[in-house]
Amino acid sequence: MSTTTLNHSIESHGHEHAEVTGWRKYIWSLDHKIIGLQYLFTSLGFLFVGGGLALLLRWQLAYPSTQVMANGDVGNPLSLPFINPQFYNSLFTMHATVMVFLVVMPLLIGAFGNYLIPLKIGAGDMAFPLINELSYWVYVFSGVLLMGSFFVAGGAAAGGWTSYAPLSSVSAYNGTQIGQSLWCVGIFFNGLASIMGAFNYITTIVNMRAPGMGFFRMPLAVWSLFITAFLLLLAVPVLSAAAAMLFLDLNAGTSFFNPANGGQPLLWQHLFWFFGHPEVYIMILPAMGMVSDILSIFSRKPVFGYRAMVYAMVAIGFLGFIVWGHHMFVSGMNLVLSAAFGVSTMVIAVPSAIKTFNWLGTLWGGSIRFTTAMLNALAFVLMFVIGGLSGIFMASTPVDIFVHHTYFIVAHIHYVLFGGSIFGIFAGIYTWYPKMFGRMLDENLGKIHFGLTFAFYNLCFFPMHNVGLGGMMRRIADPTAYEHLRALQPINQFITIAAIGLGFSQFVFLWNFFRSLRHGKPAGKNPWNATTLEWTVASPPGHGNFEVTPRVYRGAYDYSVPGAPRDFIMQNEPEPSDSPQGKVAGRKSVTAG
Amino acid sequence: MSSTTIAATGYSSDPLRAPRFTLPKFGMLVFLASEAMLFAGLIGGYIVLRISQGPGNWPPPGAPTIGVSMPPSFLNWVMIANTVFLLSSSVTYHWGESRMRKGGSGLLGYGLTAILGVIFLGVQAWEWLHLKEEGMWFNSFGTYGSCFFTMTGFHGLHVFLGLLAILLAVGRAGLRQMKIFSGQTPNPSHTFEELTGYYWHFVDVVWVFLYSILYVL
Numbered sequence: 001m002s003t004t005t006l007n008h009s010i011e012s013h014g015h016e017h018a019e020v021t022g023w024r025k026y027i028w029s030l031d032h033k034i035i036g037l038q039y040l041f042t043s044l045g046f047l048f049v050g051g052g053l054a055l056l057l058r059w060q061l062a063y064p065s066t067q068v069m070a071n072g073d074v075g076n077p078l079s080l081p082f083i084n085p086q087f088y089n090s091l092f093t094m095h096a097t098v099m100v101f102l103v104v105m106p107l108l109i110g111a112f113g114n115y116l117i118p119l120k121i122g123a124g125d126m127a128f129p130l131i132n133e134l135s136y137w138v139y140v141f142s143g144v145l146l147m148g149s150f151f152v153a154g155g156a157a158a159g160g161w162t163s164y165a166p167l168s169s170v171s172a173y174n175g176t177q178i179g180q181s182l183w184c185v186g187i188f189f190n191g192l193a194s195i196m197g198a199f200n201y202i203t204t205i206v207n208m209r210a211p212g213m214g215f216f217r218m219p220l221a222v223w224s225l226f227i228t229a230f231l232l233l234l235a236v237p238v239l240s241a242a243a244a245m246l247f248l249d250l251n252a253g254t255s256f257f258n259p260a261n262g263g264q265p266l267l268w269q270h271l272f273w274f275f276g277h278p279e280v281y282i283m284i285l286p287a288m289g290m291v292s293d294i295l296s297i298f299s300r301k302p303v304f305g306y307r308a309m310v311y312a313m314v315a316i317g318f319l320g321f322i323v324w325g326h327h328m329f330v331s332g333m334n335l336v337l338s339a340a341f342g343v344s345t346m347v348i349a350v351p352s353a354i355k356t357f358n359w360l361g362t363l364w365g366g367s368i369r370f371t372t373a374m375l376n377a378l379a380f381v382l383m384f385v386i387g388g389l390s391g392i393f394m395a396s397t398p399v400d401i402f403v404h405h406t407y408f409i410v411a412h413i414h415y416v417l418f419g420g421s422i423f424g425i426f427a428g429i430y431t432w433y434p435k436m437f438g439r440m441l442d443e444n445l446g447k448i449h450f451g452l453t454f455a456f457y458n459l460c461f462f463p464m465h466n467v468g469l470g471g472m473m474r475r476i477a478d479p480t481a482y483e484h485l486r487a488l489q490p491i492n493q494f495i496t497i498a499a500i501g502l503g504f505s506q507f508v509f510l511w512n513f514f515r516s517l518r519h520g521k522p523a524g525k526n527p528w529n530a531t532t533l534e535w536t537v538a539s540p541p542g543h544g545n546f547e548v549t550p551r552v553y554r555g556a557y558d559y560s561v562p563g564a565p566r567d568f569i570m571q572n573e574p575e576p577s578d579s580p581q582g583k584v585a586g587r588k589s590v591t592a593g
Numbered sequence: 594m595s596s597t598t599i600a601a602t603g604y605s606s607d608p609l610r611a612p613r614f615t616l617p618k619f620g621m622l623v624f625l626a627s628e629a630m631l632f633a634g635l636i637g638g639y640i641v642l643r644i645s646q647g648p649g650n651w652p653p654p655g656a657p658t659i660g661v662s663m664p665p666s667f668l669n670w671v672m673i674a675n676t677v678f679l680l681s682s683s684v685t686y687h688w689g690e691s692r693m694r695k696g697g698s699g700l701l702g703y704g705l706t707a708i709l710g711v712i713f714l715g716v717q718a719w720e721w722l723h724l725k726e727e728g729m730w731f732n733s734f735g736t737y738g739s740c741f742f743t744m745t746g747f748h749g750l751h752v753f754l755g756l757l758a759i760l761l762a763v764g765r766a767g768l769r770q771m772k773i774f775s776g777q778t779p780n781p782s783h784t785f786e787e788l789t790g791y792y793w794h795f796v797d798v799v800w801v802f803l804y805s806i807l808y809v810l
Contacts, residue, residue: 127616199623207616233627241634245743253732254739256638262653262735267641271634 017129019543030129031543035136036115037436042140043106049147050098051503056083057091062489062496064478086175088477089158094146096161097183100283101190102143104421108286109194109232110139112428113201113225115436119534119541120222122210122550122572127203135196142190149182157183160475162276165257165268169249177250184247191236191243198232201225210533212552216310217571219532219556220303223310224289227317231278231285235321239275242268269331273324281320284384284416285313287424288355291377293556294427295359297530298374299366300567302557305358312351312358319348329400338397345395352388356381367560371528372446376427379454383419387412390465408468414461426450426509433513434527438539439520445512452505459498463491529568532556536572621788625795628751632799635744639806642736656734657727659741661809668723669808675716676804679752682709683797686759689766690790693783698770703763703786706793710756717749741807748803751796758789 020029026038065079075081083091114132118125126132149156154176159168163183171177205226209218218226246268248254255261257268296303303309325333325341333341359381368374390412394400403409433441467488472479479485479492526535533550534541550572558569614622643651652658661669682705689702721742724730731742762785769779 128620131620195624195627199620199627202623203616203620207619233623234630237627237631238634238637241631241638241747244747245635245638245739248731248739248743254743255732255735256642256739256743262642262646262737263739264641264645267638270641271638274634 017125028133030125030133032114032118032126032129032132033436033541033545035132036111036113038136039106039110039114039139040436042136042143043103043111046098046102046143047107048506050095050103051506053091053095053098055499055503056080057088057095058496058499059083060088060091060477061479062493064480066478067480083477085477086158087155089160089475090150090156090176090179092475093158093160093163093183094150094156097146097157097187099417100161100279101187102139102146104283104417104425105194106139107425108283108421109197109201109225109228110136112221112286112290112425112432113197113228115432116221116534117201117204117225118208119435119537119545120219120532121205121208121213122533122546122552123204123208124544124546126200127208128200131196131200135193135200138189138196139193142186142188142193145182145186145189149179149186152176152178152182154179162272163246163268164272165246165249165263165265166259169246169257169265169268171250181247181250184243184250187243188240188247191240194232194236198229198236201229202233205229210546210550210552213533213571216307217552217555219289220292220306220309220313221286221289224285224287224292224313227313228282228285231282231317231320235275235278235282238271242271242275245271266328266331269328270324273327274321276327277324278317278320280416281316283421284424285316287380287421287428288313288384290428290431291380291424292355292359292362293532294373294377294431295362295381296557296559297431297528298369298371298377299363300369300559301362301366302555302559303358304361304364305354306555306557308354309358312354315351316348319344319351323348326395326400329397330404335397342395342397346392349388349392356385356388371430372441372443372450373427373430375447375450375454376423376430379450380420380423380427383415383423383457387415387419390415403468405473406468407464407472407474410474411461411464411468414464418457418461423453426453429513431528432534433516434520434523435534435539435541437517437520438523439516439518440523440527441516441520442512445508445515449505449508449512452508453502456498456502456505460495460502463495463498467491467495526570529566531558531568531570533571536570615784617784617788618791621791625791628795629799632747632802635747636802636806639740639744642740646736651737653734653737656737657724657729659724659808668720671716672720672804672808675713675720676800678709678716679713679797679800682706682713683794685709686790686793689762690783690786693766693769693786696779698766698773698779699786700763700766700770703759703766707756707759707763710752710759714749714752714756717745717752721745744803744807748796748799751799755789755793755796758785759793762786762789 017030019025019031020034025031025034029035059080060083063076063078063080065075065081065083066085067076067079068074069076114126117123146156156176156179157163157168157174158176159174159180163180167173168180171180174180205218205222209215245254245256249256249258249263255263257263257265259265292303292309323341323345325337326345329338329341390408393403394409394412430441430446433439467485470485470488470491472485472488472492473482476482480489523539525537525539527539528535533546533552536550537545552571553574554569554571556571558564558571560567561569646653652660657668658666659668659672661673665673685702685705687702689699689704689706692702693699724741729738729741731738765780765785772779
């Protein structure tokens with residue numbers, strides 16, 4: 001690599017920290033890569049916890065323990081008798097809480113954000129390594145609080161992950177004063193961890209880019225995490241304020257959400273969704289950014305419309321703050337206001353479509369490599385489109401009023417959150433695992449994992465559209481208790497079987513993940529022939545990442561440049577002075593053999 | 594990689610242009626944006642709850658008068674004075690910082706700030722207890738009590754954390770003063786004092802908003 005030595009740091013801020021070795025590094029290390037891996041392992045662990053909760057609640061829906069059989073017995077012979085309706089409420093509440101706050105956010109932002117940002121912008125570490133490590137431990141603490149709430153009197157929070165007041169704010173209604181209070185405290189600390197990460201990332205990206213790494217030379221993964229950090233920074237504290245109010249309502253006798261004393265239950269919904277809608281983009285933007293990079297790498301082509309991609313993400317981030325009311329169409333909202341929220345929501349379809357078409361444009365005419373990473377990235381695009389289209393249904397008030405409290409919305413959220421974020425996360429893991437651990441994941445096992453996941457995922461979540469339109473309500477413990485849902489019960493059992501298949505397919509991933517740590521093919525510096533800075537250093541990179549500060553000469557996507565000796569030019573390679581091809585000509589390249 | 598230590602240095606893409614803010618100062622400003630949204634959430638909730646009570650019901654009948662009345666009550670004067678104390682603490686802090694930048698210790702400025710901060714918290718505690726004696730608490734007078742105690746409580750917690758930082762700054766200034774007395778050069782790093790200053794001024798500005806909506810408007 002022709003790295004020009006340009007070490008002109010203007011001032012040192014005294015953040016020097018020594019490398020911590022051995023097992024201690026997994027507790028005390030301030031290295032962003034170790035913290036990223038801590039986030040990765042912890043949140044993958046929580047992924048299995050959240051998945052386990054999902055399987056339990058799916059089992060109850062297929063074989064309800066409360067069902068009255070034809071012979072008069074209570075309980076289906078296949079049912080799990082310990083799942084009573086209150087526990088069922090805890091199950092779906094905590095499934096969503098775990099998946100949102102302890103799995104998808106920490107995976108995308110904690111794991112990939114930490115690992116990739118400094119490496120991709122050419123920095124030695126994050127701006128504030130100590131706060132970075134602190135943020136991880138605060139996250140772990142929030143996870144302990146939320147998990148611990150299963151073991152308190154009354155069990156874990158049971159008011160849904162949205163914790164709508166007054167269901168959540170009156171203990172006589174939610175049945176678990178302590179569980180709901182612990183939920184508030186857990187969410188508060190989880191938010192603290194997110195905020196610590198967010199201002200750290202923003203400071204790092206603004207101030208610590210390597211020389212030559214202009215904002216518009218940053219890979220889209222970094223752009224997406226940058227925009228996400230702003231969303232976290234401004235949205236999460238509002239949830240923290242709301243969680244504090246809810247906690248006080250439960251424990252100090254305040255009446256913020258208690259209508260009997262002049263409180264406003266709707267205030268909770270507004271505060272929650274003011275956070276909750278940016279949260280939707282917090283959980284999808286980083287996946288979008290990573291997928292953009294991955295599609296480019298494996299179709300050997302520059303990202304189509306790089307600047308449009310950046311502006312589309314900025315637009316999504318901004319619009320995300322002014323559409324929260326579309327979650328509340330069924331709250332009795334003024335129709336004029338709901339129309340305004342509906343229109344602003346549909347406007348988001350524009351930047352989303354720009355991104356989708358640009359992904360297709362990136363693929364168009366490329367020499368596509370169907371690696372496991374690429375397959376997952378392609379699945380992301382496909383599933384995100386389905387999830388996005390079903391989202392349009394909900395943006396339209398009259399349709400939303402019909403489907404809002406049904407499984408249609410459950411199908412929608414899983415198409416964007418599993419089909420989008422989780423496939424994006426898998427694509428990211430398959431792409432950057434070689435960088436993180438120095439060894440390749442097994443491609444065959446990877447493809448088996450992808451095929452099983454993709455098939456079972458669709459078998460599990462697509463029929464939810466059907467049961468939703470068939471009138472099945474969300475958050476009911478026993479569909480057989482309702483006359484109009486009995487005909488849907490076979491579909492519910494089918495969904496449950498598919499969900500079990502989906503869950504067990506992940507053990508292929510686990511096996512591949514842990515086996516490859518020791519037995520994978522050595523990866524080398526740049527197994528994918530990619531262009532960005534993390535591929536210029538060893539796998540895994542050493543402490544401090546770069547021996548000399550890299551200098552950046554070009555954008556992140558110089559694939560298949562005509563006249564270039566290889567089909568990729570790394571960001572730190574200087575412009576060859578004797579090349580007949582100028583920079584402008586290089587940008588126009590689209591195809592390669 | 595053989596290096597065992599790394600320096601997280603801020604480098605801009607233009608080596609000749611010094612960054613306007615050091616990393617910690619930049620990070621603190623970004624963090625304060627988040628803090629601002631925390632109070633924006635609380636204030637937004639307050640506005641909704643207050644307006645939904647309808648005109649004439651805020652404060653609710655029978656609640657102790659917190660708002661400034663004409664002529665001002667004793668409690669009014671106390672809180673006006675307390676506001677002046679907190680605002681002047683920003684001035685004394687700034688004075689301490691500028692003394693420090695000119696090579697002094699800033700001990701007097703930081704010390705006065707700490708004293709004013711303690712007075713503010715003390716008066717606020719007195720006000721809380723006074724209101725509690727009159728029957729107003731988190732759980733009384735509906736959302737009126739909820740909002741007042743939660744918002745001043747959140748702010749008081751921030752003042753308390755800021756005060757801890759200022760006490761540290763006083764300690765650092767004391768060490769600096771001792772070095773100056775013994776003819777040594779004081780510690781040239783002012784980052785801690787600058788960060789504390791940002792935070793303290795922010796907490797003051799939040800109080801201006803809280804005082805306006807809770808006591809005046």
